[in-house]
Amino acid sequence: MNKEEFIRENCPDRHGTNCSKWDILPTKYGDPDLISMWVADMDFKAPREVTEALRKKVDFGIYGYSLTPDSYYQSFIQWEKEQHGWEIQRDWIRFAPGVVTGIFWCMHMLTKPGDAAIINMPVYYPFHHAIEDIDRRLIYSELVNTGGIYTIDFEDFEKKVVDNEVKVFILCSPHNPVGRVWTEDELRRLLEICKKHHVTVISDEIHHDLIIGKHPHIPTASIDGGKYSDIIITLTAASKTFNLAGMKNSFVIIPGEDLRNQFDRLAVSLHEDTGNMLGYYAIEAAYTYGREWLDTVISIIRDNYEYALNRIQAELPKAILSPLEGTYLAWLDLSGYLGKAEESGMKDFVQEKARLAVDYGQWFGAGGNGFIRLNLATSPEWVEKAIDGLVKASQS
Ligand SMILES: Cc1ncc(COP(=O)(O)O)c(C=O)c1O
Structure with a gap:
């Protein structure tokens, strides 16, 4: 299966499934319509063999x-x-x-x-x-x-x-x-x-x-x-x-x-x-x-990172995206736009203007102010919308 087919078949809309990633938005961020890029949880279905193994147990009952x-x-x-x-x-x-x-x-x-x-x-x-x-x-x-x-x-x-x-x-x-x-x-x-x-x-x-x-x-x-x-x-x-x-x-x-x-x-x-x-x-x-599944997912994450990096370098020149050696969590320095803004200043930029739900850098302690963490284990469509949002926020 190529990457496009994989994404089409394995990246369903998760709203309304009681998933923390999307369904917590109203309570955690006060806004159900944000693009969810927070918590380290992928938007991909697990390997087919996982579901088959579970189905076998469920069928036994x-x-x-x-x-x-x-x-x-x-x-x-x-x-x-x-x-x-x-x-x-x-x-x-x-x-x-x-x-x-x-x-x-x-x-x-x-x-x-x-x-x-x-x-x-x-x-x-x-x-x-x-x-x-x-x-x-x-x-x-x-x-x-x-x-x-x-x-x-x-x-x-x-x-x-x-x-x-x-x-x-x-x-x-x-x-x-x-x-x-x-x-x-x-x-x-x-x-x-x-x-x-x-x-x-x-x-x-x-x-x-x-x-x-x-x-x-x-x-x-x-x-x-x-x-x-x-x-x-x-x-x-x-x-x-x-x-x-x-x-x-x-x-x-x-x-x-x-x-x-x-x-x-x-x-x-x-x-x-x-x-x-x-x-x-x-x-x-x-x-x-699961190895083949994981290879495909890593390749999608890599593409998402490359896409984000290229657009950030071209359209958000004052932001710095750290190299992604591991994890699917991109660490983005927005202090060139916001200084070391407290969460309230960041919130206006990231939630109100860019329309994103992220992990704020300051949650991670010293050295985190002015940063956000973006989860790239999702479909390229969400990554594109997220970067569109950040670019728009930087221009407003
Ligand atoms: C470094 C690290 N450790 C642990 C966890 C969570 O692990 P668990 O759900 O097994 O407690 C995460 C989830 O984001 C993580 O990033």
């Missing part, structure tokens, strides 16, 4: 207590090996319903109130909540933005770790919202600092299959043959890769025995160790049959 099929784990292990060269042992894998839930669990497990955890800002805002909402101290090292290209200030990161006796680093790899796929060297330098100062790393790799640029994702725990894996808890899922967030099944991967034992004690105390039964079948089908 019994949804009782279930065992987790071993083939579910094997499909994930195989996928990680083939796509990322990461050899995961079955015994390392644990369950969390969602990656964010898993981060909260690990924060409870690894820290006590008053302890410090570090993040690289701007970053996916639930990371802030996983620290502040449970009375831990949020320490951040701001990423360095050079003309839209982001890098890590390692000296600042290490100083913050030491000065604040940081216990945990929550890493976003690939990074939402700035679109970086961290290189092996960058990751190694972060891990060296963490190891040296006894910092445990919660590595959120949920976007790891969505590689848009030229260099691959490196699973943090696989670096140097697993040299740092005893300090790392990796969280990932099929939810971003195959648009299955509603299935509520994620993977917690813990190669280190000490951390694994701690997690097992936590799981006992939470009484929460199995996932959604339908999710198991959906996810296994996605990992087993």
